[in-house]
Amino acid sequence: MRNEYRIALAGNPNTGKSTLFNALTGLKQHTGNWAGKTVALAKGSIAYKDDQFQLIDLPGTYSLFSNSKDEEVARNYIVFDKPDVTLVVLDATSLERNLNLALQVLEMTKNVVICINLIDVAKEQGIHINEQLLTNRLGVPVIKISARNKKGFPMLLDTIHRIVTGEIDCHPVQMKYPQEIEEKIEQIEPKVREIVGDHVSSRWVSLRLLDGDKALIDEIKKYLSLKREDVNEYRTALQ
Ligand SMILES: Nc1nc2c(ncn2[C@@H]2O[C@H](COP(=O)(O)OP(=O)(O)O)[C@@H](O)[C@H]2O)c(=O)[nH]1
Ligand SMILES: [Mg+2]
Structure with missing residues:
Protein backbone atom coordinates (compact mmCIF):
# COMPACT_ATOMS: atom_id res chain seq x y z
CA MET A 1 0.00 0.00 0.00
CA THR A 165 9.19 11.06 5.46
CA GLY A 166 10.60 13.35 8.16
CA GLU A 167 14.09 13.60 6.67
CA ILE A 168 13.70 17.36 6.39
CA ASP A 169 12.35 19.30 9.35
CA CYS A 170 10.89 22.70 8.50
CA HIS A 171 11.33 25.69 10.80
CA PRO A 172 9.32 28.42 9.10
CA VAL A 173 10.53 31.91 10.00
CA GLN A 174 7.98 33.91 12.00
CA MET A 175 7.53 37.59 11.21
CA LYS A 176 8.38 39.86 14.14
CA TYR A 177 5.90 42.70 14.61
CA PRO A 178 6.34 46.04 16.39
CA GLN A 179 6.75 45.68 20.16
CA GLU A 180 3.21 46.86 20.90
CA ILE A 181 1.76 44.04 18.82
CA GLU A 182 4.19 41.43 20.13
CA GLU A 183 3.13 42.34 23.69
CA LYS A 184 -0.53 41.89 22.81
CA ILE A 185 0.21 38.52 21.20
CA GLU A 186 1.99 37.47 24.37
CA GLN A 187 -1.08 38.43 26.40
CA ILE A 188 -3.68 36.56 24.39
CA GLU A 189 -1.74 33.61 22.99
CA PRO A 190 -1.93 31.38 26.11
CA LYS A 191 -5.75 31.77 26.17
CA VAL A 192 -5.96 31.07 22.45
CA ARG A 193 -3.85 27.96 22.89
CA GLU A 194 -6.23 26.69 25.57
CA ILE A 195 -9.06 26.87 23.05
CA VAL A 196 -7.47 25.78 19.78
CA GLY A 197 -4.97 23.32 21.27
CA ASP A 198 -2.42 22.33 18.68
CA HIS A 199 -4.92 22.05 15.85
CA VAL A 200 -4.01 25.51 14.62
CA SER A 201 -1.07 27.85 15.24
CA SER A 202 -2.03 29.90 18.30
CA ARG A 203 0.28 32.74 17.27
CA TRP A 204 -1.43 32.95 13.90
CA VAL A 205 -4.94 32.91 15.46
CA SER A 206 -3.84 35.59 17.95
CA LEU A 207 -2.66 37.78 15.09
CA ARG A 208 -5.95 37.33 13.26
CA LEU A 209 -7.91 38.17 16.41
CA LEU A 210 -5.87 41.35 16.88
CA ASP A 211 -6.74 42.08 13.27
CA GLY A 212 -10.45 41.78 14.15
CA ASP A 213 -11.07 38.96 11.68
CA LYS A 214 -14.64 38.03 12.65
CA ALA A 215 -15.17 35.63 9.74
CA LEU A 216 -12.23 33.57 10.96
CA ILE A 217 -13.67 33.33 14.47
CA ASP A 218 -16.83 31.79 12.98
CA GLU A 219 -14.71 29.39 10.98
CA ILE A 220 -12.79 28.31 14.07
CA LYS A 221 -16.06 27.79 15.97
CA LYS A 222 -17.34 25.64 13.13
CA TYR A 223 -14.10 23.70 12.98
CA LEU A 224 -13.88 23.05 16.71
CA SER A 225 -17.52 21.93 16.98
CA LEU A 226 -16.99 19.64 14.01
CA LYS A 227 -14.02 18.14 15.79
CA ARG A 228 -16.13 17.60 18.90
CA GLU A 229 -18.71 15.76 16.83
CA ASP A 230 -15.94 13.62 15.36
CA VAL A 231 -14.80 12.78 18.86
CA ASN A 232 -18.37 11.84 19.87
CA GLU A 233 -18.67 9.67 16.81
CA TYR A 234 -15.53 7.77 17.78
CA ARG A 235 -16.86 7.36 21.32
CA THR A 236 -20.15 5.92 20.06
CA ALA A 237 -18.28 3.59 17.75
CA LEU A 238 -16.16 2.33 20.62
CA GLN A 239 -19.10 1.62 22.93
N1 LIG B 1 8.03 31.25 -19.40
C1 LIG B 1 7.30 30.58 -18.51
N2 LIG B 1 5.99 30.75 -18.46
C2 LIG B 1 5.28 30.06 -17.52
C3 LIG B 1 5.92 29.18 -16.62
N3 LIG B 1 4.97 28.66 -15.82
C4 LIG B 1 3.80 29.18 -16.21
N4 LIG B 1 3.97 30.03 -17.23
C5 LIG B 1 2.94 30.82 -17.93
O1 LIG B 1 2.39 31.76 -17.02
C6 LIG B 1 1.01 31.97 -17.29
C7 LIG B 1 0.17 31.72 -16.03
O2 LIG B 1 0.24 30.36 -15.68
P1 LIG B 1 -0.91 29.60 -14.87
O3 LIG B 1 -0.42 28.22 -14.67
O4 LIG B 1 -2.23 29.78 -15.50
O5 LIG B 1 -0.85 30.43 -13.50
P2 LIG B 1 -1.82 30.34 -12.22
O6 LIG B 1 -2.75 31.49 -12.32
O7 LIG B 1 -0.89 30.49 -11.07
O8 LIG B 1 -2.49 29.02 -12.23
C8 LIG B 1 0.65 31.03 -18.42
O9 LIG B 1 0.70 31.75 -19.62
C9 LIG B 1 1.77 29.98 -18.37
O10 LIG B 1 2.03 29.38 -19.62
C10 LIG B 1 7.35 29.02 -16.71
O11 LIG B 1 7.99 28.29 -15.96
N5 LIG B 1 7.99 29.75 -17.67
MG1 LIG C 1 -4.56 28.58 -12.04
Missing part, protein backbone atom coordinates in the same frame (compact mmCIF):
# COMPACT_ATOMS: atom_id res chain seq x y z
CA ARG A 2 1.29 3.42 -0.94
CA ASN A 3 1.16 6.22 1.57
CA GLU A 4 -0.93 9.07 0.25
CA TYR A 5 0.03 12.63 1.10
CA ARG A 6 -1.87 15.81 0.32
CA ILE A 7 0.16 18.59 -1.26
CA ALA A 8 -1.58 21.97 -1.57
CA LEU A 9 -0.48 24.58 -4.12
CA ALA A 10 -0.85 28.18 -3.01
CA GLY A 11 0.30 31.35 -4.74
CA ASN A 12 -0.61 34.66 -6.32
CA PRO A 13 -2.60 34.47 -9.55
CA ASN A 14 -0.45 33.93 -12.66
CA THR A 15 2.54 32.40 -10.92
CA GLY A 16 2.15 29.17 -12.90
CA LYS A 17 0.35 27.10 -10.28
CA SER A 18 -1.95 25.40 -12.77
CA THR A 19 0.91 24.88 -15.23
CA LEU A 20 2.86 23.10 -12.48
CA PHE A 21 -0.22 21.16 -11.40
CA ASN A 22 -0.92 19.97 -14.95
CA ALA A 23 2.71 19.17 -15.72
CA LEU A 24 2.99 17.02 -12.59
CA THR A 25 -0.38 15.30 -12.69
CA GLY A 26 -0.80 14.95 -16.46
CA LEU A 27 -4.17 13.50 -17.39
CA LYS A 28 -5.12 12.42 -13.91
CA GLN A 29 -6.45 15.86 -13.07
CA HIS A 30 -10.10 16.37 -12.27
CA THR A 31 -11.98 19.31 -10.85
CA GLY A 32 -14.00 18.94 -7.71
CA ASN A 33 -16.26 21.25 -5.80
CA TRP A 34 -14.98 22.00 -2.39
CA ALA A 35 -17.37 21.22 0.51
CA GLY A 36 -20.45 22.82 -0.97
CA LYS A 37 -18.62 26.01 -1.76
CA THR A 38 -18.67 27.53 -5.19
CA VAL A 39 -14.91 27.72 -5.62
CA ALA A 40 -13.68 24.64 -7.45
CA LEU A 41 -10.45 22.99 -6.40
CA ALA A 42 -8.61 20.92 -8.96
CA LYS A 43 -7.19 17.71 -7.58
CA GLY A 44 -4.87 15.22 -9.21
CA SER A 45 -2.36 12.65 -8.14
CA ILE A 46 1.19 11.65 -8.91
CA ALA A 47 3.18 8.60 -7.84
CA TYR A 48 6.66 9.22 -6.48
CA LYS A 49 8.90 6.47 -5.12
CA ASP A 50 6.69 4.54 -2.68
CA ASP A 51 4.31 7.41 -2.17
CA GLN A 52 1.29 8.92 -3.80
CA PHE A 53 1.02 12.70 -3.75
CA GLN A 54 -2.43 14.18 -4.14
CA LEU A 55 -2.03 17.74 -5.42
CA ILE A 56 -4.67 20.34 -4.61
CA ASP A 57 -4.60 23.50 -6.75
CA LEU A 58 -5.89 26.20 -4.37
CA PRO A 59 -7.38 29.44 -5.71
CA GLY A 60 -4.72 32.03 -6.56
CA THR A 61 -4.75 34.92 -4.07
CA TYR A 62 -2.61 37.87 -3.00
CA SER A 63 -3.22 37.25 0.67
CA LEU A 64 -4.90 34.73 2.97
CA PHE A 65 -7.26 36.71 5.15
CA SER A 66 -11.04 36.92 4.87
CA ASN A 67 -11.21 39.37 1.97
CA SER A 68 -12.88 37.05 -0.52
CA LYS A 69 -14.29 33.57 -0.96
CA ASP A 70 -11.10 32.55 -2.77
CA GLU A 71 -8.92 33.68 0.11
CA GLU A 72 -11.14 31.94 2.63
CA VAL A 73 -11.12 28.67 0.69
CA ALA A 74 -7.33 28.70 0.32
CA ARG A 75 -6.79 29.72 3.94
CA ASN A 76 -9.29 27.21 5.36
CA TYR A 77 -7.71 24.41 3.40
CA ILE A 78 -4.22 25.21 4.67
CA VAL A 79 -5.22 25.83 8.27
CA PHE A 80 -8.09 23.41 8.90
CA ASP A 81 -7.63 20.61 6.37
CA LYS A 82 -3.92 20.61 6.99
CA PRO A 83 -2.24 19.32 3.87
CA ASP A 84 0.94 17.33 4.53
CA VAL A 85 2.93 19.93 2.60
CA THR A 86 1.98 23.36 1.25
CA LEU A 87 3.83 24.46 -1.88
CA VAL A 88 3.91 28.20 -2.29
CA VAL A 89 4.49 29.02 -5.95
CA LEU A 90 6.22 32.37 -6.50
CA ASP A 91 6.96 34.38 -9.63
CA ALA A 92 10.75 34.72 -9.85
CA THR A 93 10.38 38.08 -11.62
CA SER A 94 8.43 39.71 -8.78
CA LEU A 95 9.71 38.04 -5.65
CA GLU A 96 9.24 41.03 -3.38
CA ARG A 97 5.47 41.13 -3.94
CA ASN A 98 5.15 37.33 -3.99
CA LEU A 99 7.03 36.81 -0.74
CA ASN A 100 4.22 38.57 1.08
CA LEU A 101 1.96 35.55 0.59
CA ALA A 102 4.83 33.18 1.38
CA LEU A 103 5.37 34.84 4.77
CA GLN A 104 1.65 34.51 5.52
CA VAL A 105 1.74 30.79 4.77
CA LEU A 106 4.83 30.37 6.95
CA GLU A 107 2.83 31.81 9.87
CA MET A 108 -0.02 29.37 9.28
CA THR A 109 1.61 25.99 8.85
CA LYS A 110 4.91 24.17 9.36
CA ASN A 111 5.56 22.02 6.30
CA VAL A 112 6.13 24.47 3.47
CA VAL A 113 8.17 24.38 0.26
CA ILE A 114 8.81 27.65 -1.52
CA CYS A 115 8.77 27.02 -5.22
CA ILE A 116 10.24 29.83 -7.31
CA ASN A 117 8.74 29.49 -10.77
CA LEU A 118 9.34 31.26 -14.10
CA ILE A 119 13.06 30.96 -13.49
CA ASP A 120 13.59 30.94 -17.29
CA VAL A 121 12.03 34.41 -17.57
CA ALA A 122 14.03 35.66 -14.60
CA LYS A 123 17.23 34.44 -16.22
CA GLU A 124 16.40 36.32 -19.43
CA GLN A 125 15.90 39.45 -17.34
CA GLY A 126 19.27 38.97 -15.63
CA ILE A 127 17.71 38.23 -12.25
CA HIS A 128 19.81 35.91 -10.09
CA ILE A 129 18.14 34.20 -7.14
CA ASN A 130 20.18 32.73 -4.31
CA GLU A 131 17.95 29.89 -3.15
CA GLN A 132 20.36 28.74 -0.45
CA LEU A 133 20.30 32.14 1.21
CA LEU A 134 16.50 32.22 0.97
CA THR A 135 16.27 28.70 2.44
CA ASN A 136 18.40 29.80 5.38
CA ARG A 137 16.37 32.95 5.97
CA LEU A 138 12.92 31.38 5.55
CA GLY A 139 13.64 28.13 7.40
CA VAL A 140 12.02 25.95 4.73
CA PRO A 141 13.30 24.53 1.40
CA VAL A 142 13.38 26.92 -1.55
CA ILE A 143 13.44 25.31 -5.00
CA LYS A 144 13.81 27.02 -8.38
CA ILE A 145 11.68 25.63 -11.20
CA SER A 146 10.30 26.36 -14.62
CA ALA A 147 6.89 24.74 -14.76
CA ARG A 148 6.46 25.37 -18.47
CA ASN A 149 9.79 23.71 -19.31
CA LYS A 150 9.43 21.04 -16.63
CA LYS A 151 12.73 22.13 -15.05
CA GLY A 152 13.55 21.49 -11.41
CA PHE A 153 10.87 18.83 -10.89
CA PRO A 154 13.16 16.03 -9.59
CA MET A 155 14.49 18.31 -6.84
CA LEU A 156 10.99 19.55 -6.01
CA LEU A 157 9.50 16.05 -5.72
CA ASP A 158 12.46 14.76 -3.76
CA THR A 159 12.16 17.66 -1.32
CA ILE A 160 8.44 17.01 -0.79
CA HIS A 161 9.24 13.33 -0.28
CA ARG A 162 11.92 14.11 2.28
CA ILE A 163 9.53 16.36 4.20
CA VAL A 164 6.74 13.77 4.41
Whole structure:
Protein backbone atom coordinates (compact mmCIF):
# COMPACT_ATOMS: atom_id res chain seq x y z
CA MET A 1 0.00 0.00 0.00
CA ARG A 2 1.29 3.42 -0.94
CA ASN A 3 1.16 6.22 1.57
CA GLU A 4 -0.93 9.07 0.25
CA TYR A 5 0.03 12.63 1.10
CA ARG A 6 -1.87 15.81 0.32
CA ILE A 7 0.16 18.59 -1.26
CA ALA A 8 -1.58 21.97 -1.57
CA LEU A 9 -0.48 24.58 -4.12
CA ALA A 10 -0.85 28.18 -3.01
CA GLY A 11 0.30 31.35 -4.74
CA ASN A 12 -0.61 34.66 -6.32
CA PRO A 13 -2.60 34.47 -9.55
CA ASN A 14 -0.45 33.93 -12.66
CA THR A 15 2.54 32.40 -10.92
CA GLY A 16 2.15 29.17 -12.90
CA LYS A 17 0.35 27.10 -10.28
CA SER A 18 -1.95 25.40 -12.77
CA THR A 19 0.91 24.88 -15.23
CA LEU A 20 2.86 23.10 -12.48
CA PHE A 21 -0.22 21.16 -11.40
CA ASN A 22 -0.92 19.97 -14.95
CA ALA A 23 2.71 19.17 -15.72
CA LEU A 24 2.99 17.02 -12.59
CA THR A 25 -0.38 15.30 -12.69
CA GLY A 26 -0.80 14.95 -16.46
CA LEU A 27 -4.17 13.50 -17.39
CA LYS A 28 -5.12 12.42 -13.91
CA GLN A 29 -6.45 15.86 -13.07
CA HIS A 30 -10.10 16.37 -12.27
CA THR A 31 -11.98 19.31 -10.85
CA GLY A 32 -14.00 18.94 -7.71
CA ASN A 33 -16.26 21.25 -5.80
CA TRP A 34 -14.98 22.00 -2.39
CA ALA A 35 -17.37 21.22 0.51
CA GLY A 36 -20.45 22.82 -0.97
CA LYS A 37 -18.62 26.01 -1.76
CA THR A 38 -18.67 27.53 -5.19
CA VAL A 39 -14.91 27.72 -5.62
CA ALA A 40 -13.68 24.64 -7.45
CA LEU A 41 -10.45 22.99 -6.40
CA ALA A 42 -8.61 20.92 -8.96
CA LYS A 43 -7.19 17.71 -7.58
CA GLY A 44 -4.87 15.22 -9.21
CA SER A 45 -2.36 12.65 -8.14
CA ILE A 46 1.19 11.65 -8.91
CA ALA A 47 3.18 8.60 -7.84
CA TYR A 48 6.66 9.22 -6.48
CA LYS A 49 8.90 6.47 -5.12
CA ASP A 50 6.69 4.54 -2.68
CA ASP A 51 4.31 7.41 -2.17
CA GLN A 52 1.29 8.92 -3.80
CA PHE A 53 1.02 12.70 -3.75
CA GLN A 54 -2.43 14.18 -4.14
CA LEU A 55 -2.03 17.74 -5.42
CA ILE A 56 -4.67 20.34 -4.61
CA ASP A 57 -4.60 23.50 -6.75
CA LEU A 58 -5.89 26.20 -4.37
CA PRO A 59 -7.38 29.44 -5.71
CA GLY A 60 -4.72 32.03 -6.56
CA THR A 61 -4.75 34.92 -4.07
CA TYR A 62 -2.61 37.87 -3.00
CA SER A 63 -3.22 37.25 0.67
CA LEU A 64 -4.90 34.73 2.97
CA PHE A 65 -7.26 36.71 5.15
CA SER A 66 -11.04 36.92 4.87
CA ASN A 67 -11.21 39.37 1.97
CA SER A 68 -12.88 37.05 -0.52
CA LYS A 69 -14.29 33.57 -0.96
CA ASP A 70 -11.10 32.55 -2.77
CA GLU A 71 -8.92 33.68 0.11
CA GLU A 72 -11.14 31.94 2.63
CA VAL A 73 -11.12 28.67 0.69
CA ALA A 74 -7.33 28.70 0.32
CA ARG A 75 -6.79 29.72 3.94
CA ASN A 76 -9.29 27.21 5.36
CA TYR A 77 -7.71 24.41 3.40
CA ILE A 78 -4.22 25.21 4.67
CA VAL A 79 -5.22 25.83 8.27
CA PHE A 80 -8.09 23.41 8.90
CA ASP A 81 -7.63 20.61 6.37
CA LYS A 82 -3.92 20.61 6.99
CA PRO A 83 -2.24 19.32 3.87
CA ASP A 84 0.94 17.33 4.53
CA VAL A 85 2.93 19.93 2.60
CA THR A 86 1.98 23.36 1.25
CA LEU A 87 3.83 24.46 -1.88
CA VAL A 88 3.91 28.20 -2.29
CA VAL A 89 4.49 29.02 -5.95
CA LEU A 90 6.22 32.37 -6.50
CA ASP A 91 6.96 34.38 -9.63
CA ALA A 92 10.75 34.72 -9.85
CA THR A 93 10.38 38.08 -11.62
CA SER A 94 8.43 39.71 -8.78
CA LEU A 95 9.71 38.04 -5.65
CA GLU A 96 9.24 41.03 -3.38
CA ARG A 97 5.47 41.13 -3.94
CA ASN A 98 5.15 37.33 -3.99
CA LEU A 99 7.03 36.81 -0.74
CA ASN A 100 4.22 38.57 1.08
CA LEU A 101 1.96 35.55 0.59
CA ALA A 102 4.83 33.18 1.38
CA LEU A 103 5.37 34.84 4.77
CA GLN A 104 1.65 34.51 5.52
CA VAL A 105 1.74 30.79 4.77
CA LEU A 106 4.83 30.37 6.95
CA GLU A 107 2.83 31.81 9.87
CA MET A 108 -0.02 29.37 9.28
CA THR A 109 1.61 25.99 8.85
CA LYS A 110 4.91 24.17 9.36
CA ASN A 111 5.56 22.02 6.30
CA VAL A 112 6.13 24.47 3.47
CA VAL A 113 8.17 24.38 0.26
CA ILE A 114 8.81 27.65 -1.52
CA CYS A 115 8.77 27.02 -5.22
CA ILE A 116 10.24 29.83 -7.31
CA ASN A 117 8.74 29.49 -10.77
CA LEU A 118 9.34 31.26 -14.10
CA ILE A 119 13.06 30.96 -13.49
CA ASP A 120 13.59 30.94 -17.29
CA VAL A 121 12.03 34.41 -17.57
CA ALA A 122 14.03 35.66 -14.60
CA LYS A 123 17.23 34.44 -16.22
CA GLU A 124 16.40 36.32 -19.43
CA GLN A 125 15.90 39.45 -17.34
CA GLY A 126 19.27 38.97 -15.63
CA ILE A 127 17.71 38.23 -12.25
CA HIS A 128 19.81 35.91 -10.09
CA ILE A 129 18.14 34.20 -7.14
CA ASN A 130 20.18 32.73 -4.31
CA GLU A 131 17.95 29.89 -3.15
CA GLN A 132 20.36 28.74 -0.45
CA LEU A 133 20.30 32.14 1.21
CA LEU A 134 16.50 32.22 0.97
CA THR A 135 16.27 28.70 2.44
CA ASN A 136 18.40 29.80 5.38
CA ARG A 137 16.37 32.95 5.97
CA LEU A 138 12.92 31.38 5.55
CA GLY A 139 13.64 28.13 7.40
CA VAL A 140 12.02 25.95 4.73
CA PRO A 141 13.30 24.53 1.40
CA VAL A 142 13.38 26.92 -1.55
CA ILE A 143 13.44 25.31 -5.00
CA LYS A 144 13.81 27.02 -8.38
CA ILE A 145 11.68 25.63 -11.20
CA SER A 146 10.30 26.36 -14.62
CA ALA A 147 6.89 24.74 -14.76
CA ARG A 148 6.46 25.37 -18.47
CA ASN A 149 9.79 23.71 -19.31
CA LYS A 150 9.43 21.04 -16.63
CA LYS A 151 12.73 22.13 -15.05
CA GLY A 152 13.55 21.49 -11.41
CA PHE A 153 10.87 18.83 -10.89
CA PRO A 154 13.16 16.03 -9.59
CA MET A 155 14.49 18.31 -6.84
CA LEU A 156 10.99 19.55 -6.01
CA LEU A 157 9.50 16.05 -5.72
CA ASP A 158 12.46 14.76 -3.76
CA THR A 159 12.16 17.66 -1.32
CA ILE A 160 8.44 17.01 -0.79
CA HIS A 161 9.24 13.33 -0.28
CA ARG A 162 11.92 14.11 2.28
CA ILE A 163 9.53 16.36 4.20
CA VAL A 164 6.74 13.77 4.41
CA THR A 165 9.19 11.06 5.46
CA GLY A 166 10.60 13.35 8.16
CA GLU A 167 14.09 13.60 6.67
CA ILE A 168 13.70 17.36 6.39
CA ASP A 169 12.35 19.30 9.35
CA CYS A 170 10.89 22.70 8.50
CA HIS A 171 11.33 25.69 10.80
CA PRO A 172 9.32 28.42 9.10
CA VAL A 173 10.53 31.91 10.00
CA GLN A 174 7.98 33.91 12.00
CA MET A 175 7.53 37.59 11.21
CA LYS A 176 8.38 39.86 14.14
CA TYR A 177 5.90 42.70 14.61
CA PRO A 178 6.34 46.04 16.39
CA GLN A 179 6.75 45.68 20.16
CA GLU A 180 3.21 46.86 20.90
CA ILE A 181 1.76 44.04 18.82
CA GLU A 182 4.19 41.43 20.13
CA GLU A 183 3.13 42.34 23.69
CA LYS A 184 -0.53 41.89 22.81
CA ILE A 185 0.21 38.52 21.20
CA GLU A 186 1.99 37.47 24.37
CA GLN A 187 -1.08 38.43 26.40
CA ILE A 188 -3.68 36.56 24.39
CA GLU A 189 -1.74 33.61 22.99
CA PRO A 190 -1.93 31.38 26.11
CA LYS A 191 -5.75 31.77 26.17
CA VAL A 192 -5.96 31.07 22.45
CA ARG A 193 -3.85 27.96 22.89
CA GLU A 194 -6.23 26.69 25.57
CA ILE A 195 -9.06 26.87 23.05
CA VAL A 196 -7.47 25.78 19.78
CA GLY A 197 -4.97 23.32 21.27
CA ASP A 198 -2.42 22.33 18.68
CA HIS A 199 -4.92 22.05 15.85
CA VAL A 200 -4.01 25.51 14.62
CA SER A 201 -1.07 27.85 15.24
CA SER A 202 -2.03 29.90 18.30
CA ARG A 203 0.28 32.74 17.27
CA TRP A 204 -1.43 32.95 13.90
CA VAL A 205 -4.94 32.91 15.46
CA SER A 206 -3.84 35.59 17.95
CA LEU A 207 -2.66 37.78 15.09
CA ARG A 208 -5.95 37.33 13.26
CA LEU A 209 -7.91 38.17 16.41
CA LEU A 210 -5.87 41.35 16.88
CA ASP A 211 -6.74 42.08 13.27
CA GLY A 212 -10.45 41.78 14.15
CA ASP A 213 -11.07 38.96 11.68
CA LYS A 214 -14.64 38.03 12.65
CA ALA A 215 -15.17 35.63 9.74
CA LEU A 216 -12.23 33.57 10.96
CA ILE A 217 -13.67 33.33 14.47
CA ASP A 218 -16.83 31.79 12.98
CA GLU A 219 -14.71 29.39 10.98
CA ILE A 220 -12.79 28.31 14.07
CA LYS A 221 -16.06 27.79 15.97
CA LYS A 222 -17.34 25.64 13.13
CA TYR A 223 -14.10 23.70 12.98
CA LEU A 224 -13.88 23.05 16.71
CA SER A 225 -17.52 21.93 16.98
CA LEU A 226 -16.99 19.64 14.01
CA LYS A 227 -14.02 18.14 15.79
CA ARG A 228 -16.13 17.60 18.90
CA GLU A 229 -18.71 15.76 16.83
CA ASP A 230 -15.94 13.62 15.36
CA VAL A 231 -14.80 12.78 18.86
CA ASN A 232 -18.37 11.84 19.87
CA GLU A 233 -18.67 9.67 16.81
CA TYR A 234 -15.53 7.77 17.78
CA ARG A 235 -16.86 7.36 21.32
CA THR A 236 -20.15 5.92 20.06
CA ALA A 237 -18.28 3.59 17.75
CA LEU A 238 -16.16 2.33 20.62
CA GLN A 239 -19.10 1.62 22.93
N1 LIG B 1 8.03 31.25 -19.40
C1 LIG B 1 7.30 30.58 -18.51
N2 LIG B 1 5.99 30.75 -18.46
C2 LIG B 1 5.28 30.06 -17.52
C3 LIG B 1 5.92 29.18 -16.62
N3 LIG B 1 4.97 28.66 -15.82
C4 LIG B 1 3.80 29.18 -16.21
N4 LIG B 1 3.97 30.03 -17.23
C5 LIG B 1 2.94 30.82 -17.93
O1 LIG B 1 2.39 31.76 -17.02
C6 LIG B 1 1.01 31.97 -17.29
C7 LIG B 1 0.17 31.72 -16.03
O2 LIG B 1 0.24 30.36 -15.68
P1 LIG B 1 -0.91 29.60 -14.87
O3 LIG B 1 -0.42 28.22 -14.67
O4 LIG B 1 -2.23 29.78 -15.50
O5 LIG B 1 -0.85 30.43 -13.50
P2 LIG B 1 -1.82 30.34 -12.22
O6 LIG B 1 -2.75 31.49 -12.32
O7 LIG B 1 -0.89 30.49 -11.07
O8 LIG B 1 -2.49 29.02 -12.23
C8 LIG B 1 0.65 31.03 -18.42
O9 LIG B 1 0.70 31.75 -19.62
C9 LIG B 1 1.77 29.98 -18.37
O10 LIG B 1 2.03 29.38 -19.62
C10 LIG B 1 7.35 29.02 -16.71
O11 LIG B 1 7.99 28.29 -15.96
N5 LIG B 1 7.99 29.75 -17.67
MG1 LIG C 1 -4.56 28.58 -12.04
